[in-house]
Amino acid sequence: MRLSFAGLQARFRSGAAAVVAAGLLTAGLAAPALADDPQTDQLWINTPEDQTLPLGTDGVQPQSRTLRVGLSHDNENFSVTEGRLVVDASGLVGVAEVTWPESCASDGTRAVCDIPVVPTSDGRQVSLKVRAADGAAVGARGRITYEATATGGPDGTLTAPQDSFDNTLTVSAGPDLALSPVADIKDGVPGERRTIPFKVTNNGNRSANGFTVRLYTSYGLTDLTEYDACTSTTAGGDAVPSSTTVCAFDEVLAPGDSFELPEPLTVRLAPHALNERLDIDVEPGKGAEDIDSMDNYAAVQIGAKNTADFSVAGDAVTGAAGKTVTAKLTFKNNGPAWFANLGSGAPVANVRLITPEGTTVTNVPSGCTPRTLTGGYYPGTAGAPRYDCALPYWVLENAQRTFALTLRVDTVVPGASGAVSIHPEFGEFGTAPLDFDPDTSNNTAVLTVN
Numbered sequence: 001m002r003l004s005f006a007g008l009q010a011r012f013r014s015g016a017a018a019v020v021a022a023g024l025l026t027a028g029l030a031a032p033a034l035a036d037d038p039q040t041d042q043l044w045i046n047t048p049e050d051q052t053l054p055l056g057t058d059g060v061q062p063q064s065r066t067l068r069v070g071l072s073h074d075n076e077n078f079s080v081t082e083g084r085l086v087v088d089a090s091g092l093v094g095v096a097e098v099t100w101p102e103s104c105a106s107d108g109t110r111a112v113c114d115i116p117v118v119p120t121s122d123g124r125q126v127s128l129k130v131r132a133a134d135g136a137a138v139g140a141r142g143r144i145t146y147e148a149t150a151t152g153g154p155d156g157t158l159t160a161p162q163d164s165f166d167n168t169l170t171v172s173a174g175p176d177l178a179l180s181p182v183a184d185i186k187d188g189v190p191g192e193r194r195t196i197p198f199k200v201t202n203n204g205n206r207s208a209n210g211f212t213v214r215l216y217t218s219y220g221l222t223d224l225t226e227y228d229a230c231t232s233t234t235a236g237g238d239a240v241p242s243s244t245t246v247c248a249f250d251e252v253l254a255p256g257d258s259f260e261l262p263e264p265l266t267v268r269l270a271p272h273a274l275n276e277r278l279d280i281d282v283e284p285g286k287g288a289e290d291i292d293s294m295d296n297y298a299a300v301q302i303g304a305k306n307t308a309d310f311s312v313a314g315d316a317v318t319g320a321a322g323k324t325v326t327a328k329l330t331f332k333n334n335g336p337a338w339f340a341n342l343g344s345g346a347p348v349a350n351v352r353l354i355t356p357e358g359t360t361v362t363n364v365p366s367g368c369t370p371r372t373l374t375g376g377y378y379p380g381t382a383g384a385p386r387y388d389c390a391l392p393y394w395v396l397e398n399a400q401r402t403f404a405l406t407l408r409v410d411t412v413v414p415g416a417s418g419a420v421s422i423h424p425e426f427g428e429f430g431t432a433p434l435d436f437d438p439d440t441s442n443n444t445a446v447l448t449v450n
Helices: none
Strands: 043-046 051-054 065-073 080-091 096-099 104-106 110-118 126-132 141-151 157-159 166-172 177-179 185-188 193-196 200-202 208-218 230-234 242-253 265-269 275-284 297-304 308-313 315-317 324-336 350-354 359-363 368-371 386-390 400-409 416-423 444-449
Touching (some): 043 141, 051 126, 065 080, 065 141, 080 096, 177 275, 200 208, 308 416, 308 444, 315 324, 324 350, 350 400
Parallel strands (some): 051 166, 185 297
Antiparallel strands (some): 065 126, 080 141, 104 110, 193 265, 208 242, 208 275, 230 242, 275 297, 308 324, 324 400, 350 386, 359 400
């Protein structure tokens, strides 16, 4: 899964994503069943995505793939133990061979794997090694199925939904370019240059006749190492500021060969750097299809020791009873850092207004959502006691945004005021702190009426 580098066009706009999947093969779980009901629980099997298996080359045994499988359940109010995961690989005969871990008792094509404690998180307790079977043909396909039970839950026994969990394995031929793992950087300092390890290996069974490397750098990363084989462009317009570098290398990577750049890949953290990101993507050249694209991509998170001072200003308006006035709420980033939710694409923050006494909000700009005082759903647009106005998912180090709301003065209440504040998008009712903001004294203001 490629996480959203939210402004890099649709290529990486996959939404929340939350988290980077740069090699581990994971699949979506079935929807939890009433996990919030204290009297219910459900057992789930967490399976990987379908796999391609390369054939061997020149008498060398085919490379293995790892399938990580496991169990989880919904309800933290119950303790679930003695998980039994049944793996049926009989559908792989002639297609693939399985190497069973010690936690699984196997009769050859079927195994029962013990999982003593079943968590509520995405458990992946069992690692199965699979490879193409001797004599398997390109295009051959087989299926693994899974069943599971465990002790616990409201009735004492939990059973995973039947006939709901499986994997399909396909024997393939072609190059398989894989990036070596790249660790995130958490202790960057604005102004310094950091080295990003880069190595690509062909794990497939056919040569890659050249390949392309794409590098996407966020706004706080500058001075990427220049190579003769590369060209760079900078995003403009309304897109999140970023740079794209495309490198076309002619090297032929035979099966098992690796490639490293002519000189180390380095990048400088700009004075406005904070939570940065470098995306790396490789693909074989000459139109060849990579037989396992899940390991072609990495999103390196680069954190800088920096701050962004968010502030909000209210307004002062005057109007007689029955009159309509315009009030402005102003957000400003006083820097020195910019800020962006490059992974989720969520707003960087919300500017909140508690409606002043004696007034009714009659019109709000796009992005301002009516709420109840506690943050619940409020029907319609006008007359809400609270409004949350969402900022974009990125703001520059000197960004300023004004929200103009229309209020009707219903009753003149001398000195009436409404609270104006700024909050992150997530957290209980949006009350979580802005961890990067060192000065919270300017995170609140007032809107006064008369």
